[in-house]
Amino acid sequence: MSIQVTNLSKIYGAQRAIDNISFDLKPGEIVGFLGPNGAGKSTTMKILTGYLQPTSGNASVSGFDVLTQPMPARRAIGYLPEHNPLYLDMYVKEFLQFSGKLYGISGATLKTRISEVISMCGLEVEQHKKIGQLSKGYRQRVGLAQSFLHDPEVLILDEPTTGLDPNQILEIRELIRTAGSNKTVLFSTHIMQEVEALCDRVIIINKGKVVSDSSLDTLRQSGESLEAIFRKLTGNQ
Ligand SMILES: Nc1ncnc2c1ncn2[C@@H]1O[C@H](COP(=O)(O)OP(=O)(O)OP(=O)(O)O)[C@@H](O)[C@H]1O
Numbered sequence: 001m002s003i004q005v006t007n008l009s010k011i012y013g014a015q016r017a018i019d020n021i022s023f024d025l026k027p028g029e030i031v032g033f034l035g036p037n038g039a040g041k042s043t044t045m046k047i048l049t050g051y052l053q054p055t056s057g058n059a060s061v062s063g064f065d066v067l068t069q070p071m072p073a074r075r076a077i078g079y080l081p082e083h084n085p086l087y088l089d090m091y092v093k094e095f096l097q098f099s100g101k102l103y104g105i106s107g108a109t110l111k112t113r114i115s116e117v118i119s120m121c122g123l124e125v126e127q128h129k130k131i132g133q134l135s136k137g138y139r140q141r142v143g144l145a146q147s148f149l150h151d152p153e154v155l156i157l158d159e160p161t162t163g164l165d166p167n168q169i170l171e172i173r174e175l176i177r178t179a180g181s182n183k184t185v186l187f188s189t190h191i192m193q194e195v196e197a198l199c200d201r202v203i204i205i206n207k208g209k210v211v212s213d214s215s216l217d218t219l220r221q222s223g224e225s226l227e228a229i230f231r232k233l234t235g236n237q
Helices: 041-048 070-075 092-102 107-120 136-148 166-182 192-198 216-221 226-233
Strands: 003-012 015-025 030-034 056-061 077-080 154-158 184-188 201-206 209-215
Touching: 003 041, 015 041, 015 201, 015 209, 030 041, 030 192, 041 056, 041 154, 041 184, 070 077, 077 136, 092 107, 092 136, 107 136, 107 166, 136 154, 136 166, 154 166, 166 184, 166 192, 192 226, 201 216, 201 226, 209 216, 209 226, 216 226
Parallel strands: 030 184, 030 201, 077 154, 154 184
Antiparallel strands: 003 015, 003 056, 201 209
8 A cells, every 4th residue: 555544543632633544545546635624634644744643543655654664654755735835035946956855865866856857847947036936836836846856656735726826726736647647646625626637536534534435436426516525524515
């Protein structure tokens, strides 16, 4: 399995943000992670990427336990966090060099890889600018370029298209489709069309619990729209 989550829980103070959730992603699957605000999507992703410790349960990425084998687990992941934190004073290439070094890539290998991700993410024209000078869509491309840099097996993308205009949404969606063609992708979104355009499977989480884990084909066979299913399962009818 590329991602394995088993009986995972996270309690913040008195709040149970995720409650005994389990799911797996097979190599090459693109899976949409849906849930209303506060359902626990980011918390789950932060545990998978090693930014948070779970209260209980296990998670592994590419066969590496995120708690006991954090370094190989992190190396297997490309992560675009929600709100895409970037260093606005850095130039695009400078940021990618900095990120590459954090992953232990350097010299000619890093130079080649930076050229590849700049081309893949359509950043050629903007590559000499400071990140703070870029539009939101281009900043998102830089975040994605950073996540692709070390050619990870797994991509974890937390709301990659939030706040973008419709053209940028389509461009970023296309980028995820191309980059994800030989990777395992778990991404969260509130946009149902995005899930329908990109995913093999959808996991819906509500109040910290997995309430549905089905292929898109199975959901379609129910005859209801994904939006209607979502509303029914998350109690917002
Ligand atoms: N550091 C924290 N301390 C306390 N509570 C937190 C913390 N981080 C998240 N929570 C709470 O845990 C719950 C799950 O939050 P999480 O950010 O994982 O949800 P989400 O599904 O990603 O939501 P959204 O769609 O709004 O991004 C929420 O109720 C949130 O307020």
